[in-house]
Amino acid sequence: MSKEKDISASQFTFLQKIPDQLGYLIISGDAVVKSDGELVNNEHIAKIVPRMISLSKLVFTPNAGVSPPKFQQITVTYTDHFYTIARSGKYVFVVKRKSQN
Template sequence: MATAALTAGLERIPDQLGYLVISEDGVLASAGELENDEHTAGVMMQMVRTASRFRLSGSADPPFKRMSVILDDFVYTVTVSGQKVFVVKRQHNQQEPISV
């Protein structure tokens, strides 16, 4: 699969700082702050594998489609599609909690 097809649209995500496209074979594409970041790719794949083990009883659906890892300054949005994992690092615009 051509890299352009793998990454179509990832560059246009607002506040995007970088991205990874990962498979079980390793990093297929990367850019920005995540370019050639094998360490982050490995950590994200391990998180996906761990989260994938949590299945609701009787459900044939995948346990999740999207996962967010929220840190102080940025957020990793992880999407599983087919045999690929798409990781986008975005600026985290923290908002104050709403007091009721």
């Protein structure tokens, strides 16, 4: 993964408005575009997420030889927090949020 790319400061401000958000990571290709909060510069998650997406294509493809459905969203849940992984255009967004217990 490479260093965060320079982007418009206001381009991803919507991520800061997500309720109970603890941090976020934006990935494009093999680069971290932007990160904040508990996920700031988290290269470990930035490397794992693309693998998870690739694995989900293998696991959830209904029939061999058939194109897998396009990935929409993956949620990974723990006791006190969860991660939502979503794709929009060329970006993959990872948001860590506090669980509502």
